[in-house]
Amino acid sequence: MKRAHPKRVMFGFAAEVSKALAHPARIELLDLLAQGSRSVDSAAKAASLSVANASQHLLQLKKAGLLSAHRQGKHIVYELADESVVVLLRTVSTFADDHLADAERAIANLYRARDPIAPASSAELLKRIKDGTGLTIDVRPALEYRAAHIPHAINMPVDEIAKHIADIPSGSDIVTYCRGPYCIFAYQAIEVLRPAGRQVRRLQGGFLEWRLNRLPLEGEEVPDAAAHVVFAKY
The missing domain is CATH 3.40.250.10 (Rhodanese-like domain)
Incomplete structure (x- = not known):
């Protein structure tokens, strides 16, 4: 039996992460969880999704290693796996801003104009x-x-x-x-x-x-560390 090429195996794992990001609702859920942990019900309400739909999206993100989860009483609470997820989220968004003409027009019309x-x-x-x-x-x-x-x-x-x-x-x-x-x-x-x-x-x-940018924070869930990356332009 022919063995898979190691590079193809590893690219397959990268593709799994990319696939998990390939839905606007899942990216929005990551954005919400970058603010702090949430139960499924709370995440669903904040993202204007049904609980069942939000639960499926969160499970996909967890399967891809982007989220972790724990039980808190009767609720399942999700949080980012680690700070690298914040960097990934912002990198993907910034790439879209810089390389998609429609995204640039949307930024101009929906944000800067306001x-x-x-x-x-x-x-x-x-x-x-x-x-x-x-x-x-x-x-x-x-x-x-x-x-x-x-x-x-x-x-x-x-x-x-x-x-x-x-x-x-x-x-x-x-x-x-x-x-x-x-x-x-x-x-x-x-x-x-x-x-x-x-x-x-x-x-x-x-x-x-x-x-x-690893600047000072206060609160109940202050992350231990964050990557020093500067992206914002607008």
Whole structure:
């Protein structure tokens, strides 16, 4: 019996990982789990999927080695296998941004057009935090904020921003952030805050970029280490 060529065997494993990524819902689930661990029910709700559909996608990602899972009471909780998954997720997204013309047009129309003001860089926000200046608002859901967030950021989920504008001093220099470069929560927050007279910018690349760059984090699920990679451009 002819033995398989070692290279073909290893390329087959790489193909398994690629196959696991070959669905928008599975990439979205990875993006959600980059914010913190979730039960199947929680992941399904956040991704607007049925529980059965989300469960199948999560199992595919686990089979490919991208996720790990454990039981917590009656629930199965999923989390990223390790920090290399965050790097893989961002690498795939960045490649699509750079090499697919349709992706570039979508970025221009769906993102940049909503906020023409240059975002704040991670380095700028880090300096502000160290200097104790300005206000950082995390507009992700409270569950994600509790898991891990940028130091000294206050949590104000995007659907609650309008109710709390009066609590934000009018002279504040605000940086707001959400999950990552494809998340629209920060844009939605800006569309509420700026008309109310607040000076606000987005964080370039959001939480995902901050985590990739191994910058300080606070919370219940702060990762031990992250690869030092810079990708964000918008």
